[in-house]
Amino acid sequence: MAEHGIILVGAGDMGGHHARAWTEIGQPIVALVDIDRDRRSRLAETYHITNVFDHDDEAISAMSQADIVDICLPLAFHLPVTEHAAEAKKHILCEKPLSRTVAEADAMERAVTAAGVKFAVGFQRNLSPGVEYLRDEVRSGRFGRPLLFTADGLGEVRPKRFMHDRAGNNGPVVDLMQHYFLLWESVFESVPVSVEASGFIAAHDRPEIAHFKEKAIDTAVVTVRYASGDVGTMTVCWGLAAQSRVRSQPERLIGPKRVAVAGEFRDFSWEGWTLYDGPEETYHALPPVHPHAMQAQAFIDYVEGKRENPPSSLADGRRLLKISLAALTAIETGQVVSLGD
Ligand SMILES: NC(=O)c1ccc[n+]([C@@H]2O[C@H](COP(=O)([O-])OP(=O)(O)OC[C@H]3O[C@@H](n4cnc5c(N)ncnc54)[C@H](O)[C@@H]3O)[C@@H](O)[C@H]2O)c1
CATH class of the missing domain: 3.40.50.720 (NAD(P)-binding Rossmann-like Domain)
Incomplete structure (x- = not known):
């Protein structure tokens, strides 16, 4: 190199x-x-x-x-x-x-x-071995179909205030959920077809963000349907009361034959998945990795022509952004938004 x-x-x-x-x-x-x-x-x-x-x-x-x-x-x-x-x-x-x-x-x-x-966008979480593991298990039929992937993201008003600025990172629907949109399509190996969503601004009267002309939606439930018939859904709130001790639920992949519940998420990678097969409960541990280093290496390989595509491309970034924007439209209009084109 x-x-x-x-x-x-x-x-x-x-x-x-x-x-x-x-x-x-x-x-x-x-x-x-x-x-x-x-x-x-x-x-x-x-x-x-x-x-x-x-x-x-x-x-x-x-x-x-x-x-x-x-x-x-x-x-x-x-x-x-x-x-x-x-x-x-x-x-x-x-x-x-x-x-x-x-x-x-x-x-x-x-x-x-x-x-x-050359250009790449940094969705390094998707390089976690936990994503590939679920995708392979789904492919092998061990979960059955269709699938429901649930995720949760609860927190206080973010210390990085630009997260709450509509003209900035525009809240969790834009800043956080795109990791999950990419996760879902990677595991389902399918394309998103429509989005429905409800949401509001829980932190609307918090003084920490009073200076923003327009505040971002900070609380939402967003559901994305895929061509495969699978569904991803995420609940977020970045407007919890200060020092709230509530924690997010782990991610769950729910299929007719098997359910997987995420283990600890450390250093941007899942440490394992607990698998529920009928009465059986097993833990599948995953190797510790450093996704940012994997991403950096993959980017260098791309720059040097040793791989054809970056880990996540500009087109990926645009596609994921469109889902976030569709979710915000769904919140505003109360309508299901098709991701047709
Ligand atoms: N890939 C991930 O898992 C992940 C996780 C967290 C954040 N992010 C993304 O990373 C980006 C940065 O987030 P962060 O958490 O590092 O924020 P941060 O606030 O910790 O760091 C941003 C830095 O940029 C500096 N800065 C701001 N405007 C600048 C300018 N015009 N010129 C030079 N410096 C400037 C600030 O002083 C600050 O040090 C965001 O887009 C965020 O969404 C990605």
Whole structure:
């Protein structure tokens, strides 16, 4: 594997996970960008990154030897940083979600295509061996059909306030659920056909988010139907009272012959699944992995032409975004939204 130079844009939580991943696979981070200087200094110190910048465009023009820009910024910045990086002919790994709107996704695609650079979006959770395990078991018929996949995401108002901004990460229907839309289609090996949803803003009068002109839907039940007849459903609330001790239920895959209940989710990967086959209950443990490092390696292989596709493509990001947007439309209109095209 050749040595590439990474410009890491964003020194927050995801920036930290990506820094660890690049280091684990032996790729040098040649520059770190963040407007928050304290946060940037801490991460730069941990990973011995000597070149630090406030803005991505400064780093991109100063670091001509780098060939990859890794975007770990809030959603509103995914498009402009992609455009800057593509103009400078850098390959791009961008955190999920891809973009806020389909028009932004299209603009990202135009920039990447015009520059002839490679692009991937960071849905690293789907690299967890737990996904492949369920898919193979479903394929073998051990669950029977049709299937119901349930998921749950309960939490307080997010400390990252941009999660609650409609013009930012736009709440859990956009920020969180796309991981599950991808999980469901991977396990069902089918395409989504329609979405129904109900929701509201539980945290509407919380002072922490009072400054947003438009607050995001933070509480919803979203159900996606697939061509296979299978169904995925997720309940989310990011508006629980402070210090609530309620925890999310584990994911469950429910079939006529078998039910699987997720074990611990650690380091972005499921540690195993408890399987219920009639009266039998067994635990299937999965190997510990580091999905961010797997994603980083897969991206390098893609850049080097050793694999045809990225782990998740721009088209994947756009398709998953469309399901989120359909769910928000379903909440607004009370109608089932078809994912026809
Ligand atoms: N793949 C996953 O499992 C996963 C998990 C969590 C978050 N995310 C995604 O990662 C992205 C980043 O989330 P995070 O949790 O790291 O957020 P974060 O708030 O922890 O970090 C974001 C960083 O970006 C910096 N920043 C903001 N605007 C900037 C700008 N214009 N220029 C330079 N720096 C800027 C902030 O100072 C902050 O340090 C989001 O899109 C989020 O949805 C993905």
